[in-house]
Amino acid sequence: MLRKKMIRDMRAAKVQFISIFILAFLGVFVFSGMRAQWEGMRVHADSYYEDTHTADLFVMGAGFGDEDLEAVKGLKNVSNAQLRLEIDVIADLEREPTLRILISDRNDLSQPMVIEGEPYDPEGKGIWVDRAFAEGHHLNVGDSIGLSMEGVSLRLEIKGIILHPEFVYNVKDSTQLVTDPGLFGYACLPSTAVPIPGGIPYSHILVDVDDEADATDWKNLEKVLGDYSKVFHVMTRDTHPSIAVFESEIDQNREMGNLFPIVFFFVAALSMMTTMTRLVLAQRTLIGTMMGLGFSRRQIIVHYVSYGLWIGCVGGILGLLTGPTFISALLYAFQKVFYAMPVWSPYVSPVSVLSVVAVAIICAGAGYFACIRELRDLPAEVLRPKSPKVSKHTFIEKTRLWHRLSFVMKWNIRDILRSKVRSLMAITGVAGCTLMLVWGIGLYDSMNESKSWYFEDLQRFSAKVYVEREALPEALFLRPGEAEAVDERMVSVREVDGQQMLAMRIFSTGELERFEDEKGRVITLPDEGLFVAYKTAELLDLEVGDEVSFRLLGEEKEYTIKVSAINRSPFDQGFTMSEAAFVKLGVSMNPTAYLLADRQNVREDADGIIEIKDKQMLEKSFERMLEGMNMIIVVLFLAAVLLGVVVLYNLGSLSYAERIRELATLRVLGYPLPHIRRLLRRQTIILTAIGSVIGVPLGIFFIRLITETVSDNIDFPSYVSPLSVALCLAGTFAVALVVDVFLSFKTKKIDMVSALKAVE
Amino acid sequence: MSSLISFEHVTREYGSGDSKIFALRDISFNIRKGEFVVVLGPSGAGKSTLLNILGGMDQASSGDVSFGDEVVSDYSDAQLTAYRAKRIGFVFQFYNLIPNLTAYENVSLTREINDTSLDPDETLADVGLKGRKDHFPAQLSGGEQQRVAIARALNKNPELLLCDEPTGALDSETGAHILSLLQRLSSEQGRTVIIVTHNSKLIQLAGRVIYLRDGQIEKDEIQDYPIDAKEVRW
Numbered sequence: 001m002l003r004k005k006m007i008r009d010m011r012a013a014k015v016q017f018i019s020i021f022i023l024a025f026l027g028v029f030v031f032s033g034m035r036a037q038w039e040g041m042r043v044h045a046d047s048y049y050e051d052t053h054t055a056d057l058f059v060m061g062a063g064f065g066d067e068d069l070e071a072v073k074g075l076k077n078v079s080n081a082q083l084r085l086e087i088d089v090i091a092d093l094e095r096e097p098t099l100r101i102l103i104s105d106r107n108d109l110s111q112p113m114v115i116e117g118e119p120y121d122p123e124g125k126g127i128w129v130d131r132a133f134a135e136g137h138h139l140n141v142g143d144s145i146g147l148s149m150e151g152v153s154l155r156l157e158i159k160g161i162i163l164h165p166e167f168v169y170n171v172k173d174s175t176q177l178v179t180d181p182g183l184f185g186y187a188c189l190p191s192t193a194v195p196i197p198g199g200i201p202y203s204h205i206l207v208d209v210d211d212e213a214d215a216t217d218w219k220n221l222e223k224v225l226g227d228y229s230k231v232f233h234v235m236t237r238d239t240h241p242s243i244a245v246f247e248s249e250i251d252q253n254r255e256m257g258n259l260f261p262i263v264f265f266f267v268a269a270l271s272m273m274t275t276m277t278r279l280v281l282a283q284r285t286l287i288g289t290m291m292g293l294g295f296s297r298r299q300i301i302v303h304y305v306s307y308g309l310w311i312g313c314v315g316g317i318l319g320l321l322t323g324p325t326f327i328s329a330l331l332y333a334f335q336k337v338f339y340a341m342p343v344w345s346p347y348v349s350p351v352s353v354l355s356v357v358a359v360a361i362i363c364a365g366a367g368y369f370a371c372i373r374e375l376r377d378l379p380a381e382v383l384r385p386k387s388p389k390v391s392k393h394t395f396i397e398k399t400r401l402w403h404r405l406s407f408v409m410k411w412n413i414r415d416i417l418r419s420k421v422r423s424l425m426a427i428t429g430v431a432g433c434t435l436m437l438v439w440g441i442g443l444y445d446s447m448n449e450s451k452s453w454y455f456e457d458l459q460r461f462s463a464k465v466y467v468e469r470e471a472l473p474e475a476l477f478l479r480p481g482e483a484e485a486v487d488e489r490m491v492s493v494r495e496v497d498g499q500q501m502l503a504m505r506i507f508s509t510g511e512l513e514r515f516e517d518e519k520g521r522v523i524t525l526p527d528e529g530l531f532v533a534y535k536t537a538e539l540l541d542l543e544v545g546d547e548v549s550f551r552l553l554g555e556e557k558e559y560t561i562k563v564s565a566i567n568r569s570p571f572d573q574g575f576t577m578s579e580a581a582f583v584k585l586g587v588s589m590n591p592t593a594y595l596l597a598d599r600q601n602v603r604e605d606a607d608g609i610i611e612i613k614d615k616q617m618l619e620k621s622f623e624r625m626l627e628g629m630n631m632i633i634v635v636l637f638l639a640a641v642l643l644g645v646v647v648l649y650n651l652g653s654l655s656y657a658e659r660i661r662e663l664a665t666l667r668v669l670g671y672p673l674p675h676i677r678r679l680l681r682r683q684t685i686i687l688t689a690i691g692s693v694i695g696v697p698l699g700i701f702f703i704r705l706i707t708e709t710v711s712d713n714i715d716f717p718s719y720v721s722p723l724s725v726a727l728c729l730a731g732t733f734a735v736a737l738v739v740d741v742f743l744s745f746k747t748k749k750i751d752m753v754s755a756l757k758a759v760e
Numbered sequence: 761m762s763s764l765i766s767f768e769h770v771t772r773e774y775g776s777g778d779s780k781i782f783a784l785r786d787i788s789f790n791i792r793k794g795e796f797v798v799v800l801g802p803s804g805a806g807k808s809t810l811l812n813i814l815g816g817m818d819q820a821s822s823g824d825v826s827f828g829d830e831v832v833s834d835y836s837d838a839q840l841t842a843y844r845a846k847r848i849g850f851v852f853q854f855y856n857l858i859p860n861l862t863a864y865e866n867v868s869l870t871r872e873i874n875d876t877s878l879d880p881d882e883t884l885a886d887v888g889l890k891g892r893k894d895h896f897p898a899q900l901s902g903g904e905q906q907r908v909a910i911a912r913a914l915n916k917n918p919e920l921l922l923c924d925e926p927t928g929a930l931d932s933e934t935g936a937h938i939l940s941l942l943q944r945l946s947s948e949q950g951r952t953v954i955i956v957t958h959n960s961k962l963i964q965l966a967g968r969v970i971y972l973r974d975g976q977i978e979k980d981e982i983q984d985y986p987i988d989a990k991e992v993r994w
C-alpha cells in the first residue's frame with residue numbers, strides 16, 4: 001500500500017524525481033565508467049605482464065655473454081635471468097622502416113604474445129613481427145621479410161604476429177608521440193635464426209626477482225647490477241619507458257575518474273533533500289493521520305527513506321550497467337592509437353558496485369535528514385499544517401545596497417535565503433556545469449597553446465633531418481653552414497634510489513631552437529653548464545646552480561656539470577647543452593639530426609639521410625593526437641549541459657511548485673505573465689551567476705590538476721583564454737535561459753482559482 | 761444611478777455530459793456604484809464562482825458580464841489581467857499575503873502594475889497598521905494580516921472591492937473590526953464593496969443582500985437601514 005503511495009507521490013513530483021534519478025544515474029555512470037576504464041587497463045596490464053613473465057629488472061649494457069648471465073643468476077633474490085639483444089635494423093620494405101629486433105636464445109622472460117601463427121620458438125628459424133607493423137605493411141604469416149643489419153642482409157619467414165609486453169607504448173624516440181607503424185616496429189627472433197659468428201653480443205639481461213624480495217633487496221640488487229662493469233643502466237618496471245608511461249596513463253585516468261563524478265553525487269544529494277523536504281512538508285497532515293492509524297515513527301521514516309533508496313538503486317544500477325561499456329568504448333578508441341594491449345575491456349570492480357550502494361545511501365540519507373528535520377514534532381503537532389517559515393530581515397538588508405535594489409531583486413534574494421538547500425543545489429549544479437565547460441575548453445586551449453608555443457615559438461626550423469651518425473654535413477646539404485647540428489642521446493642519471501634514463505640534446509649553436517626559462521624569458525644556451533627541463537628538474541629535484549652527474553650510454557665515466565637554467569618546453573624534457581659546453585666535458589658531439597631553416601637546403605638523395613621531417617608533419621601528428629582529445633571534450637560538454645539542464649529545470653519546477661500560491665496571488669493582483677516570468681527568471685539568473693562564477697576557478701583548478709599530472713615527459717602549462725572563459729559563462733547562461741523558456745510554459749498554467757482555493 | 765456591473769444570463773458550468781455541474785445557472789443582476797453588497801449562500805452555492813467571474817479571475821461559460829460600457833466576458837487573457845490590475849481589489853479568506861515580503865512591500869506590490877496606486881504608508885495608516893509596516897506576515901496576527909490584505913486591495917484605488925469570506929478565518933471580534941473597516945471604506949470613500957459569505961449575520965450590515973442557492977439567485981433585497989458592524993451582537 002505504501003509502495004503505491006510512493007509511486008503516486010513520485011508521479012506527482014515527476015520532474016524532481018526524474019532529475020534525482022538522472023543525477024544518480026549520471027554519477028554512477030561516470031564513476032563506474034571511468035573506474036572500469038582505468039581498472040580494465042590496470043587489470044589487463046597486470047595479467048599481460050604476469051602471463052608473459054615480464055622481467056622485473058632490465059640490465060642494459062654491451063657484450064653480455066653466458067658468464068654474465070650466470071653471475072646475475074647467482075645473485076641473491078634473483079630467480080631467473082635471460083639474455084637479449086636489442087638492435088635496430090632496416091627492413092626491406094616501403095619507406096625503409098626501422099625494425100627493432102629482440103634476439104634471445106630462451107623464452108623465459110618478457111615473452112612475446114602470439115596473436116596469429118606458430119607459437120614462439122626460441123630455437124626456431126623464422127621471425128615474429130609486431131601486429132601494428134604487420135598491418136601497416138600488409139604482412140602475413142608465411143610472408144618473408146628482408147633485413148639488413150650491420151651490412152649483413154638476411155631474409156626470414158614470418159612465423160607469427162605478436163605483441164610484446166615491453167612495447168605497449170612504442171615509439172622510436174621521444175620526438176614521436178604516436179606510433180607510426182609505417183616507419184617503426186619490432187620483432188622477436190630466436191638466436192638460432194641469426195648466424196652471428198663468435199656468438200651474440202647481448203645488450204640486455206632480463207632479471208626476474210624473487211617474489212619474497214622486498215624493497216631493500218631490490219635496491220641492493222639494482223646497485224649490485226649497476227656496478228657491474230659492462231652495465232650502462234638498470235631499469236625497473238617503474239622506469240621502463242613503456243611500462244611506466246602506460247602506468248602514468250592509468251594514474252591520470254584514475255585521477256580524472258575520481259574527481260569528475262563528485263559533482264553529480266553532491267547535486268543528487270541536495271536535490272533529494274529539497275524534494276523530500278517539500279514532500280514531507282506537503283504530507284504533514286497525512287503523516288499525522290498515518291500515525292493515528294498506528295504506523296510507528298520508524299515505519300514512516302522508513303517509508304520516506306525508501307524513496308531515495310529506490311531512486312538511487314534504480315538510477316545507480318542502470319548507470320553501472322551502461323557506464324563501464326560506454327565510457328570505456330569511448331576512451332579506449334582514443335587510447336588504442338597510443339598503446340598496444342592484447343585486451344581492451346572494462347573491469348567492473350567491487351568499488352564500482354559499491355558506488356551504486358553509495359548513491360542509494362546518499363539519496364536515502366538525504367531523504368532521511370529531510371524527514372527527521374520535519375518530523376521532530378509530536379504527532380499532535382504534525383497533524384496541523386506547519387506554520388510558514390518566518391522571514392527575517394537578514395544582515396544583507398541592513399546594508400545600504402539593499403535599499404537600492406529593485407523590488408524583484410529583494411524578493412528573490414529573500415526567497416533564495418529562505419530556501420537554502422534548494423539554492424545550494426542550484427549553485428552547485430551550475431558551478432558543476434561551468435566547471436566542466438571550463439575544463440573541456442581549457443584542455444583544448446592548453447593543447448592549442450602548447451602547440452603554438454612548441455611549433456611556432458620554440459621550434460625555429462622548418463625541417464629536421466635525421467641522419468646516420470657518421471654522415472658529413474657537406475654530403476647532406478647544399479649549404480652545410482646553415483644546418484644546425486643536434487645530437488640526441490640518452491644519458492643515465494644516478495638517483496638516491498636507482499637510475500633514470502633521460503634524453504639529452506646537444507646543439508651546435510642553438511640558433512634554430514628557442515629556449516625559455518620558467519618565467520617565459522628567452523635564454524640562450526651557455527658555453528658552460530646545462531639546461532634542465534622543468535619536469536625533469538622536478539623529477540630529479542634540481543635547481544639552478546645545483547650540480548648533476550650523468551653517464552653517457554656505453555661509458556662508465558661520470559660527468560658532473562652545473563645547472564645553468566631550468567627551461568620549459570611542452571615536450572623536450574631532459575637536458576640540453578651547447579656543443580661548446582659538451583666539448584668542455586671532454587667529449588665530442590656526434591650529430592643524429594640537423595635542423596634546417598630552409599627545407600630546400602637538403603640534398604634529397606644523399607646517403608646517410610634516415611628521414612626528413614617537415615615541421616608541418618610534426619605538427620600534423622600532434623594535431624592527430626588532439627583529435628582524440630576532442631572526444632573527451634565533447635563528453636565533458638555533454639555532461640555539463642545535461643547537468644545544467646537537469647539542475648536548472650529542477651530548480652525552476654521546485655521554485656514554481658513552492659511559490660505557486662504567491663504566483664497565483666500576483667496573477668489575481670493583475671501582474672501580467674511576462675512580469676511574473678521575469679520575476680522567476682531573475683532568481684535563475686542570480687543563482688546561475690553565483691554558480692558560474694564559482695565554477696570558473698574550479699574548472700581552472702581541474703585543468704591544472706590534469707595537465708600537471710599528465711606525464712614526466714610532457715609539460716603542458718594550463719591555459720584558458722579569457723574568451724574561452726567568457727564563452728563558458730555565456731554557455732552556462734544559455735543553458736539557463738533555454739531551460740527558462742521551457743519553464744515559462746508553466747506560468748501559463750497558473751490557475752488562480754484552484755491555487756488559492758487550497759488551504760495552506 | 762447607472763449600474764457599475766451587470767450580469768446577464770450568466771452561466772458557469774464545469775465538466776461535460778452526465779457529470780456536468782452548474783456552479784452558476786442563468787444569473788442576472790446589476791450593481792450600482794457605491795453599493796455595499798453581501799452575497800449570502802450555503803456552501804457550494806456558487807458564491808466564490810460568482811465573485812471570481814466578477815473579478816476577472818474566471819470566465820463565464822455563457823452570458824454577458826459588463827463593467828461600465830465594457831463587456832468583460834469578451835476579454836482576452838491580457839485584457840482580463842489589465843482589468844484586474846486597474847479595477848478590482850480582492851480580499852480572501854486566507855489573506856494570501858506573500859510570506860517573504862513585509863507588510864509595506866505586500867501593499868507596494870500594486871505599484872508595479874498600476875499607476876493610479878496610492879501611497880502604501882497612507883493606506884496602511886488607513887487600516888490602522890502604521891507601526892507594523894516592516895513586519896513580515898508571519899509576525900502579524902490573523903486580523904492584522906487581513907488588514908494588510910485589505911490595504912493591498914485598496915492601494916490600487918480600485919473601483920470594485922471583492923471579499924471572499926473575509927472574516928472566515930478570524931474570531932468574531934476581529935471579524936467585526938474588519939467588517940467595520942470595509943463599511944467605513946464604502947461610506948467614507950464611496951467604494952463599491954461586495955462581500956461573499958455563508959454567515960447570515962452579515963446581512964444586517966449591507967444595503968443590499970443577494971441570496972444564492974444552487975447557482976441561482978433566490979432573493980435580491982435592498983435594506984434601507986444597515987447596521988454598523990460594531991453594533992451587531994455576534
Ligand SMILES: Nc1ncnc2c1ncn2[C@@H]1O[C@H](COP(=O)(O)OP(=O)(O)OP(=O)(O)O)[C@@H](O)[C@H]1O
Nearest residue numbers: 774781782783802803804805806807808809810958
Ligand atoms: N474546478 C471545479 N470543477 C468542478 N466543479 C467545481 C469546480 N469549482 C467549483 N465547482 C463546483 O461549483 C459549485 C460552486 O462552487 P463555489 O466554490 O462557487 O461554492 P461556494 O459557494 O463558494 O462554496 P463555499 O462556501 O464552500 O466556498 C460547487 O458545487 C463546486 O463543487
Ligand SMILES: [Mg+2]
Nearest residue numbers: 807808809924
Ligand atoms: Mg467559496
